[in-house]
Amino acid sequence: MNQMTNHLPTAELQAIDAAHHMHPFTANTALGRKGARVITRAEGVRLTDSDGIELLDAMAGLWCVNIGYGRKELADAAARQMMELPFYNTFFQTTTVPALTLAKRIADLAPGDLNHVFFASSGSEANDTNIRMVRHYWALKGKPSKRTIISRKNGYHGSSMGSASLGGMAGMHAQGGLPIADIVHIDQPYWYGEGGDTAPEEFGIARARQLEEMIAKLGEDNVAAFIAEPIQGAGGVIIPPASYWPEIKRICDAHDILLIADEVICGFGRTGEWFGSTSVGIHPHIMTIAKGLSSGYQPIGGSVVCDEIAQVIGSDEFNHGYTYSGHPVAAAVALENLRILDEEGIVTRVKDTTAPYLAKIWKSLEDHPLVGEAVSHGLMASLAMTPDKAARAPFAAEKGTVGYICRERCFANNLVMRHVGDRMIISPPLVITPADLDLVVARARKALDETYKIAQ
Numbered sequence: 001m002n003q004m005t006n007h008l009p010t011a012e013l014q015a016i017d018a019a020h021h022m023h024p025f026t027a028n029t030a031l032g033r034k035g036a037r038v039i040t041r042a043e044g045v046r047l048t049d050s051d052g053i054e055l056l057d058a059m060a061g062l063w064c065v066n067i068g069y070g071r072k073e074l075a076d077a078a079a080r081q082m083m084e085l086p087f088y089n090t091f092f093q094t095t096t097v098p099a100l101t102l103a104k105r106i107a108d109l110a111p112g113d114l115n116h117v118f119f120a121s122s123g124s125e126a127n128d129t130n131i132r133m134v135r136h137y138w139a140l141k142g143k144p145s146k147r148t149i150i151s152r153k154n155g156y157h158g159s160s161m162g163s164a165s166l167g168g169m170a171g172m173h174a175q176g177g178l179p180i181a182d183i184v185h186i187d188q189p190y191w192y193g194e195g196g197d198t199a200p201e202e203f204g205i206a207r208a209r210q211l212e213e214m215i216a217k218l219g220e221d222n223v224a225a226f227i228a229e230p231i232q233g234a235g236g237v238i239i240p241p242a243s244y245w246p247e248i249k250r251i252c253d254a255h256d257i258l259l260i261a262d263e264v265i266c267g268f269g270r271t272g273e274w275f276g277s278t279s280v281g282i283h284p285h286i287m288t289i290a291k292g293l294s295s296g297y298q299p300i301g302g303s304v305v306c307d308e309i310a311q312v313i314g315s316d317e318f319n320h321g322y323t324y325s326g327h328p329v330a331a332a333v334a335l336e337n338l339r340i341l342d343e344e345g346i347v348t349r350v351k352d353t354t355a356p357y358l359a360k361i362w363k364s365l366e367d368h369p370l371v372g373e374a375v376s377h378g379l380m381a382s383l384a385m386t387p388d389k390a391a392r393a394p395f396a397a398e399k400g401t402v403g404y405i406c407r408e409r410c411f412a413n414n415l416v417m418r419h420v421g422d423r424m425i426i427s428p429p430l431v432i433t434p435a436d437l438d439l440v441v442a443r444a445r446k447a448l449d450e451t452y453k454i455a456q
């Protein structure tokens with residue numbers, strides 16, 4: 001038997017999985033009844049499961065496979081690095097060539113004076129680094145009371161104790177005693193769901209001003225930083241009104257608050273720019289990166305830090321780090337991924353071609369009786385399903401399974417599209433062609449038709 005049991009019949013693979021494998025964000029008992037879908041291969045923008053069924057992956061895995069599946073160059077880079085130096089750490093004044101080369105490459109790509117990288121293996125770890133780094137920074141600056149980090153409800157920053165606390169997911173906070181101390185949340189700039197009769201731009205300003213109100217309430221001397229995703233991803237691809245980010249920027253500057261942009265989804269081309277911060281016109285002090293950095297081929301993330309913070313943090317020993325910070329194999333793979341993104345003009349193509357095309361065809365879904373809005377930014381898009389378009393109403397709680405139904409209808413139509421409540425979201429590989437985007441929208445429409453019939 002193959003050690004990976006790759007060739008066993010699907011039912012047997014599912015039984016082993018249900019018996020032994022605890023899945024993230026999943027009720028394993030439900031999985032036991034239904035069986036997980038076993039993905040066995042992938043190429044380009046297509047997955048194949050253990051029954052040989054081909055699925056169009058409109059989620060790029062988990063928002064991460066930016067260059068698409070099956071790029072041999074990355075496998076070769078990993079193999080070369082494993083033979084040369086499979087591991088060495090970056091603690092205690094040692095370094096490796098892949099780690100330092102990648103840090104320089106990221107610094108070259110990042111805007112402004114974001115010239116320094118502290119590596120981690122995931123977005124969650126990187127955000128934990130950020131919590132400790134900003135607090136230590138202010139302590140070194142003689143302002144140890146600046147500890148509190150302000151974040152947003154329905155934001156997502158990871159699943160560790162620190163990063164889940166930064167996140168504003170009520171369901172996550174309900175388990176395990178979160179948030180940890182000195183993290184507070186303001187409302188999200190979600191006009192469609194929460195804007196009522198207020199005009200979008202006015203609403204964007206009002207939601208940004210909540211930051212100023214929170215700073216006033218806590219006292220400027222007690223606030224270390226504000227963290228947010230340029231475009232909220234896991235919260236449902238929430239695109240803030242254009243007025244929102246300039247106002248946030250003004251408030252952070254006015255009150256000496258560090259701005260952390262969580263670029264884990266938005267970074268590395270997703271928005272049509274290398275970083276979402278550029279796309280929304282902000283200049284953060286720290287950016288969190290992961291996912292698209294290696295297109296998910298290796299687990300790697302990090303904090304990209306501005307000159308001033310790096311200089312202050314570097315003046316003392318920062319008692320923080322992960323065994324795999326700057327892992328040479330992950331770094332070599334990330335370097336190869338960045339080379340492909342750059343040399344094949346993938347980010348530019350998103351900006352000039354595929355993002356405008358997606359915006360046009362995605363919008364056409366707004367004529368569907370179930371769809372209240374269909375919006376996109378770069379190559380991330382969402383639509384809101386509603387029983388009442390004029391009122392922008394959500395489905396009643398007992399119909400709260402509409403998103404789940406639609407996701408299942410997508411699977412049945414060989415499309416991977418995710419749901420967040422009543423919102424359906426996509427974030428395809430950045431190499432997707434206009435023809436495949438047409439297919440995504442056609443399959444999404446069919447899934448919506450079927451959902452509409454079931455939800456009536």
Ligand code: PLP
Pocket residue numbers: 121122123124125127156157158159229233234262263264265290291301
């Ligand atoms: N930050 C954002 C914006 C994310 O979307 C995610 C994951 O989806 C994370 C952080 C956490 O990253 P990871 O799952 O690699 O820990």
